[in-house]
Amino acid sequence: MFKKVLIIAVLSFMILQVPAFAIETKGEVLFRDSLYGAAIGALLGSAFYLLDQDEFDKKLASGVIIGTFGGLLYGIAENTSMVEIENDKIKFAVPEPVFEINEDSVQVSASLFKTRF
Numbered sequence: 001m002f003k004k005v006l007i008i009a010v011l012s013f014m015i016l017q018v019p020a021f022a023i024e025t026k027g028e029v030l031f032r033d034s035l036y037g038a039a040i041g042a043l044l045g046s047a048f049y050l051l052d053q054d055e056f057d058k059k060l061a062s063g064v065i066i067g068t069f070g071g072l073l074y075g076i077a078e079n080t081s082m083v084e085i086e087n088d089k090i091k092f093a094v095p096e097p098v099f100e101i102n103e104d105s106v107q108v109s110a111s112l113f114k115t116r117f
Contacts, residue, residue: 033075034068041067 045063049056100107 029078030072030075033078034071037067037069037071037074038064039067041065041070 041063042060043063044067045060046056048063049059098109100109
């Protein structure tokens with residue numbers, strides 16, 4: 001009985017296949033590149049730990065942080081450029097600084113990338 005159900009299930013999966021179309025968005029590419037960068041950074045941090053067997057947590061954390069930022073920068077370079085042409089209009093992707101004034105300090109920030117999910 002189990003073999004018959006298994007054969008029917010396998011045959012139905014083979015017969016009823018439909019093509020899958022995957023469209024990557026910019027956010028997916030950035031996330032994937034950052035995730036790969038973090039994994040590679042973790043491997044490199046672990047490798048540096050194996051060289052001298054000292055402070056595993058700091059070396060692993062440093063590798064993950066550097067790898068994540070490296071992957072993020074690679075994803076931004078892969079996705080965007082400083083000039084974008086959309087509907088026969090030229091757009092410049094220059095970050096706009098935002099000033100936030102608190103009671104004791106002034107905070108300046110700039111959005112380095114903009115993406116749609």
